[in-house]
Amino acid sequence: MALGGGIWAVQNKVLPGTYVNFSSVAKASAALSDRGYAAMPLVLDWGPDNEVFTVTNGDFQKNSLKLFGYAYADAAMLPLRELFKYTQTLYAYRLNSGGVKAENAFCSARYAGVAGNKLSTVITVNVDNDSLFDVHTYYGTTLIDTQVVSVADELVANDFVIFKGSATLEETAKTPLAGGTNGELTSAAYQTFLDKIESYSFNTLGCPSADATTIDLFVNFTKRMRDEIGAKFQTVIYNAYGNANVADYEGVIEVGNKIIGYDTVVSGFGEFGLVYWMTGVSAGCAVNKSNTNKRYDGECTVNVDYTQVELEKAIKAGRLMFHNVNGEVRILEDINSMVTVSDTKGDVFKSNQTIRVCDQIANDVAVLFNTRYLGNVPNDASGRIALWNDICKLLEELDSIRAIEDFDPEIVTVEQGDTKKAVVCTVSNLNIVNAMAQLYMSVIVM
Numbered sequence: 001m002a003l004g005g006g007i008w009a010v011q012n013k014v015l016p017g018t019y020v021n022f023s024s025v026a027k028a029s030a031a032l033s034d035r036g037y038a039a040m041p042l043v044l045d046w047g048p049d050n051e052v053f054t055v056t057n058g059d060f061q062k063n064s065l066k067l068f069g070y071a072y073a074d075a076a077m078l079p080l081r082e083l084f085k086y087t088q089t090l091y092a093y094r095l096n097s098g099g100v101k102a103e104n105a106f107c108s109a110r111y112a113g114v115a116g117n118k119l120s121t122v123i124t125v126n127v128d129n130d131s132l133f134d135v136h137t138y139y140g141t142t143l144i145d146t147q148v149v150s151v152a153d154e155l156v157a158n159d160f161v162i163f164k165g166s167a168t169l170e171e172t173a174k175t176p177l178a179g180g181t182n183g184e185l186t187s188a189a190y191q192t193f194l195d196k197i198e199s200y201s202f203n204t205l206g207c208p209s210a211d212a213t214t215i216d217l218f219v220n221f222t223k224r225m226r227d228e229i230g231a232k233f234q235t236v237i238y239n240a241y242g243n244a245n246v247a248d249y250e251g252v253i254e255v256g257n258k259i260i261g262y263d264t265v266v267s268g269f270g271e272f273g274l275v276y277w278m279t280g281v282s283a284g285c286a287v288n289k290s291n292t293n294k295r296y297d298g299e300c301t302v303n304v305d306y307t308q309v310e311l312e313k314a315i316k317a318g319r320l321m322f323h324n325v326n327g328e329v330r331i332l333e334d335i336n337s338m339v340t341v342s343d344t345k346g347d348v349f350k351s352n353q354t355i356r357v358c359d360q361i362a363n364d365v366a367v368l369f370n371t372r373y374l375g376n377v378p379n380d381a382s383g384r385i386a387l388w389n390d391i392c393k394l395l396e397e398l399d400s401i402r403a404i405e406d407f408d409p410e411i412v413t414v415e416q417g418d419t420k421k422a423v424v425c426t427v428s429n430l431n432i433v434n435a436m437a438q439l440y441m442s443v444i445v446m
Contacts, residue, residue, distance in 0.1 A: 125171050
C-alpha cells in the first residue's frame with residue numbers, strides 16, 4: 001500500500017504520509033533531488049508488452065536497436081530522439097502490446113512486433129571443427145550475435161531472439177524471421193499505462209495523442225495524482241491553438257503549436273509531435289531555471305505562423321506557444337494551462353518555474369519525512385526541531401541556487417498537530433524567483 005499524500009484542509013487524514021498545501025502571499029536526506037525523469041506511453045514496433053521499462057539517455061543512444069528495434073538514427077526513432085533531447089531517464093510503456101512474434105525454424109523474436117521481421121539467422125559449419133555449427137543472428141545486414149554449438153539445445157537466447165532447443169541445425173543461407181505483427185492500439189491501453197505508472201516518481205508525464213478523450217484521461221489522472229495522492233509532476237498535452245482551454249490547472253502544460261510536414265510512416269507521431277520534445281524539456285529543466293525563450297532544437301517543422309495579437313490571446317488562454325524569433329523557433333513563455341486565479345492561488349502559479357519549485361519542495365520533504373521520520377522519530381520538541389532543521393536545509397539550498405530568495409528560517413514553523421501522531425509544518429511568504437521575461441525601460445534625454 002502506498003503512503004498517504006496530497007493536499008489537506010483539516011487534520012483528518014487516516015493514512016501515514018505527507019500532506020502538502022501551497023498557496024499565494026526522492027532522497028532520504030535534506031538535499032535536493034534530481035530532475036530529468038519523464039514518463040510516456042509509446043507506439044513501438046519492438047519491446048516488452050504490458051510493462052513499464054526504464055531507459056536512460058545513455059541507454060537510448062547506445063542500445064536503441066536492442067531496446068526499440070531500430071538504430072538511433074533511424075527515422076522511426078524520431079519521437080524518442082525528440083524526447084531524449086533533455087530527458088535523463090524515461091519510464092516507457094508500449095501501447096500496442098499483444099502482437100505476434102516473428103519466427104523461423106530455429107528461433108523466435110524476443111518481442112512481438114514488425115521490427116522482428118528484420119531479423120534472420122545464418123548457419124555455417126565451423127571451419128575448425130566440422131562437427132560444430134556457427135549460428136549467426138542478423139538484424140538487417142548487421143551481425144548481432146554468433147554462437148558456436150554442436151546442437152540447438154546449446155544455443156543461449158540473446159537480446160533479439162530466443163532459440164528453439166528442439167530445432168535441427170544444418171547449414172543454411174540467410175533464413176529470415178517472419179510473421180511479426182504489432183498489437184492493436186486501443187483506448188484502453190492508455191488507461192492501463194496510467195494504472196501502471198501510478199507507483200513511479202517522475203517530473204513530467206507526456207500524452208502523445210490528439211484524441212480529446214485520451215487527453216481528458218491524462219488531465220484527470222494528473223489532477224487526481226497531484227491533489228489526492230500527492231505525486232507532484234506536470235503533464236504535457238497537445239491542444240491546438242484556437243481550441244478551448246482543456247485543463248485550467250497548474251499541473252498541465254498545453255502545447256498550442258502543431259508539427260507540419262511530419263512523416264506519417266513514423267509510428268505514434270502526428271501534429272501533436274511537440275509533446276515529445278516539450279515533455280523532455282519540462283522534465284529536464286532545473287528547478288532554478290525557466291524555459292521561457294528556449295530554442296526548439298529538434299528535427300521537426302513547427303507551425304509558428306501567428307501574429308502578436310494571436311500569441312497574446314493564446315498566452316491569456318493558458319497555452320504554451322512557440323514563435324519565430326529571427327528565424328529560430330523559441331518558447332514564448334514557460335506557462336501552464338492555469339487561467340483561473342483565486343485567493344489561494346494567484347498569477348504566480350501560472351509560471352512553470354513556480355510549479356517546479358513547489359513540486360521540488362513537496363517531493364523532497366515527502367521523501368525526507370517518509371524515509372527518515374515516519375515511524376522512527378518521536379513527535380516531541382526535539383523531534384520537531386530536527387524536522388525543522390532538515391526542511392530549512394532544503395529551503396536554504398533552494399535559496400543558494402536562486403530558486404527562492406531572501407529565505408529566513410523564521411518563516412518555517414513545525415508544530416504538533418491535532419493528534420499525538422500529527423506534525424504541522426507551515427512555510428509563510430516563501431519568495432519564489434522567476435526568470436526575467438519583460439523589460440520596461442525609460443530613457444530620459446536632456
